[in-house]
Amino acid sequence: MVTLMETGSLHFYLATIWFVLWGVLWAVYFMLDGFDLGAGSLMPVLAKNEADRRAILNATGPFWDGNEVWLIAAGGVTFAAFPYAYAQMFSGLYxxxxxxxxxxxxxxxxxxFRSKVASETWRKVWDWCHILGSFLPALLLGVAFGNIFQGIPLDETGFSQAGLFGLLNPYGLAGGVLxxxxxxxxxxxxxxxxTTGDLKAxxxxxATRIWPVLVVLTVLFLAYTAVATQLFSNYFLYPVLFVILLLPVGGLVLMRTYLGAKKYWMAWASSCxxxxxxxxxxxxxxFPAIIPSNPNPGNSLTIxxxxxxxxxxxxxxxVALIFVPTVIAYQFWVYKKFATPMAETDIHY
Incomplete structure (x- = not known):
């Protein structure tokens, strides 16, 4: 853990700043890439015909690659700011x-590739590749971060003793489902x-049917977290931190309120x-761990x-102060340019 002497050092302050940025980058990635992963996963349920499937793809097409910039940024920050944690992640979580x-x-x-061959079978194959390629990342990210929140069994050298199946524990799977x-x-x-028309309806x-499921899972996951992890320790030590919980709670309430009022942009913003x-x-x-160790906290990889x-x-x-605002400005332009309901003429086959 961090000693009293370390907390007064320049190294500690810089490492703390980068820990905050690391967390923010992951949060922004989940916020942005989350909607196209979710939309792709919903394709077999919502799409009734070829026009619907094409509309779902076009709804996320201008955004998905830009959204994944934040995944690259989060991975890059882990590599450059916390190289030992990065090494552990790409060994124990390989x-x-x-x-x-x-x-x-x-x-x-x-x-x-979906539209490269005029064949229904060809399109179906790539549709299922898209569906699985959307669903699996959502599940795997939840499992990975569930295990990080719970703590990974690290040895004295900081390397994981858990294989892939060791990550598929009840709490990790609960994180994946959430x-x-x-x-x-x-x-x-x-x-x-x-989208418009029947697909929009x-x-x-x-969304209306998923919302109560999300509420129940959120409450259950918080309760499970209190029992299975040490995640609440910092909150009990500094109760003012519980203010952070107002964000997910407020977001849950507002997304349903705005959805009922048909203010869809506000409902999506509340989900963000x-x-x-x-x-x-x-x-x-x-905090201050990047990768907590469980059951031996002394082996944790900290900032x-x-x-x-x-x-x-x-x-x-x-470098971050120069380039991160540039990326934000570019993505703001993309969303402003393309984030409008698509007319039938906008759907390309």
């Missing part, structure tokens, strides 16, 4: 991360914004608040024993 990357690659390819439902809700709300109905609040709740709970040098963190901070 199979899970490879499955995640493979699923994302297949999904990306499906956008382009992430899937969160993204399904987020994707359904996005489709109410981007089905997306709205689906819920996702960011949920992610930050977990990140704040594990101090896994971070880069002071000079590296300083240079990275300057």
């Amino acid at each position: 199979m899970a991360l490879m499955l995640l990357l493979f699923a994302l690659i297949v999904r990306g390819v499906s956008f382009e 992430f899937v439902v969160i993204f399904l809700m987020h994707g359904a709300l996005w489709l109410t914004i981007r 089905r997306a709205e109905s689906m 608040v819920y996702i960011v609040g949920t992610a930050l709740f977990g990140v704040v709970g594990i 101090m024993n896994s971070s880069s040098s002071v000079l590296t963190l300083e240079i990275m901070l300057v």
